[in-house]
Amino acid sequence: MASQESAQYSSQYSSQSSYLFSQRTVLLPDNDVLSQSQQLPNERPIIGHLLGMKDKKRFGVDIYADSPLIFGRHKSCDVVVKSEFISNNHCRIYTHQVDFGSVEDILVFCEDTSLNGTWWNGRIIGKGNSVVLCHGDRLRVSKGMDLTYQQIAKSKEIQDPEDYRVVEMEYQITSKRLGAGAFAEVRMALCKRTREQLAVKIMDKNRLHMSQMNGTDFAREVEILKKVNHPNIVRVHDVIETERYIYIFLQMVTGGDLFDYVKSCGKIPEEEAKYLFFQVLQAIEYLHDHDISHRDTA
Template sequence: MTGDATDGASCGKMRQQNNDSSVEISINSHSQIATQPFDDTGDEVATQSFQQKIWGQLYPHSGTFPRIELVGDSFKLGRAQSNDYVVQKTDMVNEKLFLAISKTQCEVFRNSDGVFLKDYSSNGTWLNGEKIGKNMVRPLDHDSEICFAGANKKVFVFRSMDAQKEVFPEELTKNYLVSKELGKGACGIVRLGFRTKDLHRVAIKIINKKQTKTAHTSSAAIMNEVNILRKVKHPCIINLEDVIDTKDYMYIVLELAEGGELFEKIIQKHKFNEKEAKLHFYQLASAIQYLHASNICHRDLKPENVLLCSIDDSKPVIKVTDMGLSKLVNLGNELKTFCGTPNYLAPEIIVMTARGGTYDYKVDCWSLGVILYILLSGTPPFTDERQCDKKLREQILTANFIFYPQLFNSVSKEAKDLITKLLKVRPEERLSADEILEHPWLQDQAMRTEAHALMKEQEVKSQADEREALRPLNPAVIQAIPMVNPSVTGQLKRMHVSAENSCQTPDKRLKTSENGDREN
C-alpha cells in the first residue's frame, strides 16, 4: 500500500506512451482550453497527428486533481509513475486518504461496447456509491461519479462527449458547466456545476418559474431565499455565489458543501460522541446567533438542512442551508406563518395554527434542542414511533421527552441541561441564541479555539473564491496529448501556451524520454 515514490509536486502528472518513447507533462490542477504543441521545423504533419478526438473528460471533484481529457482508448490513474496520471497527496487532500491509493488505482477505457471503469485497487474504487471490486469492470456512464478511498471521497465526474447535450441559456453556460443531479426539492433541482475558468465546484439550484406559479412555492418565496442569502455572510452559512435570472428559469449558484447532510453523517455514525457533538453544535449555534442578530429567523432547522463542508471528520465545518422558509423580520413585523418540519416544530407554532397568535426567533432555539438531542443519542426526542400514550403533537406541546439511560448514561449533565433549557414549552423560559453560546457546556476552551480556527479557515477560503470569481478569464493551459508516432517525440522542443491578453508563461514541465532533454 506504500506505492511508488512521487516527485513531491503539488499536483499530479500526465504521462503518454508508445512503443519507443514517452512524454510526461506536469499539468496545472485547473486545466481549461486546449492548445497544441508545435515544433520549430515547420512540419505540419507532426502537429496534425496529435489532433485526435476527445471522447470524454474527467472533471475534478477533489483537491488538486485536474480536468483530464480522454483521447486514447485507455487511461490509468494511481500512485506509480507508470500511470497516465500520477496521483499526489494534494489531490486526495490529506495523507491518510492518499495512502489508500494503490500503485494502479483504476483504468478508464473504451471499446466497441462502450466506456468502462476497471478497479485495480485492493482498497477499492467506487462508482456512483458502489464498490467495483478488484479486477472487476463496470460500465461508465455520462455524469457518473468516481470515488477513491471510500464511497464518499468523490474524485471525478465522468463527462462523455457523445452524450446528448442539454440546453442551458448562454447567461449560465458562459460561466458554468452544468453536471450531474445532486438532489431535488420543492423549489427545483440541484445540479453539480463547475465554474469554467478555474473548475471551482458549485451547487446550482435550477428553478422552473412556470412550475412555481402552480406549486406551493411562489416566485416571491424563491426571491426571499435569494435576498436572505445576499444579506448574510458567515462561515457556517452556505454562501450565495451567483444568481442568473432568465425568462423561464432562475439559477441560484451556491457554495458546494462536499460532505453531504449532517443527517446522513448521523445515520452513518449512529450518534456523535460528546466531543464531536459539541464542536458541530457550537458552529450551528454560532450561525443561528448571527442570523438572529441580523433579524433573520430560519424556521426550518433540521439535520437535513445542515451540510458538511468535507468528508474529513478531523476538520468538520458545518453550513446552514435551505433558507427558503427563513424570514427577515423588520421592526414591527410578526411571524405568523405555519412552516417547518413536524418533528422539529416548536410548540408555539402548533398552538398558532389552532388559536392564532405569533412566534419569534425562539422557534429556532427549540429546533436546536431537538438537533442536539439527536446528535448525542441518534434518535429524535419527539416521534410517533415512541412507545408512549402521546401522539407527536401532544409530545411537543408538553415537551414530553426522556433521556433514556441506554442512550444518555455517558452524556454529561451539562449537555442534558442545555437540551432541557432549549426544549421549554414557554418561549420566555427557553434559552436565546446568545444564551446558548454562554451555556457552561459550550465553555470548553479547547473546543472553542478549534471551532474558531475552522471557521476562520473557511472564511479565508470563501474570500479567496470570491476574489477568483472576480478575476478576468485568462487561462494558460496545456492539453495532455497521446503519442501516436515515435518520430514526433524528438521534434517536441517546447510547448506553446496560449493565454489571451497575457505574455506570461506558466510553470509547466515537458520531459522527453527519447533524448533526455528537459525544458521549463
C-alpha cells in the first residue's frame, strides 16, 4: 500500500501529470534546487516515479527502463542537487528486467554510492549496496530531501502459499517476483527483525517429488549451502520446511545474473572475462577445499 505522502503527491499531480512527467525531472518551482542534465526518448517505458520534497518544494522524477538515474552534486549527474550534504555521485537508480518479459516484472533498484549515506525506509543502505524498491518505499538522499517511490504498473497478484502463515512471524514475503522454475518461484522477502532484504525460494514439495531430485539429495544440498561462507557463493540465511513447501531464504544479489550481463554487453573484453572466470574458480576451489563437489558448473 502506498504511503500517505505518496498518495498525497499522486492526487496533487494527477491533474497535471502530462506536464509533470513530460521530462525526466520537473522542478517545482525553484530551478536552484535541482537541475536536469539528460533528456530521454519518449518510447522508453516509464516504470515509476520518485516524488519528493526539497526545502518544502515538491518535485517529481521519472524512472525509465534500462536508463540509470544518478543523483549527485556534480554537473554530470542526471539529477543535480545543490546541497552540502550530498556527494558528487550520491546514489544510482537502475532497473533490471527479470525473465517474465512484462513491464510489471522490471525491478527498480537504488544503489548507495556515497559515504554520506542514502537511507531506505529509515535504514542506511551503505556505499556499494543496493536495495529493490517497492511501491511506497521512502528514500532520504540528503538532509531535507525525502523521496517516495511510486510504481506505475502494479505487480501481478500472486497467491500466497497455503502455509505461508508458518513463516510470517519472522519474515515478510512480498509479491515482488524475482524468478520462477519448474517446481519453485523466487520472491523478495524482508527479515522482520533486521529489515534486511532477502530472496526466498519457495519450493513446492509435491512438484519436487515428481522431479529427478529426491528428498534426501535436496536436504543434503541445503545443509551444505547453510555451511559454506564465501564471497562468490550466495549465502543461505535460513530454511523453513512446512507440510507443503520449503522456504529457502537467500542473500539478495542485486547485480543480475551473468547470462543477462553477457547479453546486455554483447561481447565482454578478455580482461574482464578472465576476472569473472577467476571468481568462479575461487568459489570452486573453496568448495573442493571443503570436500564439496559442485557437479553442475556448465
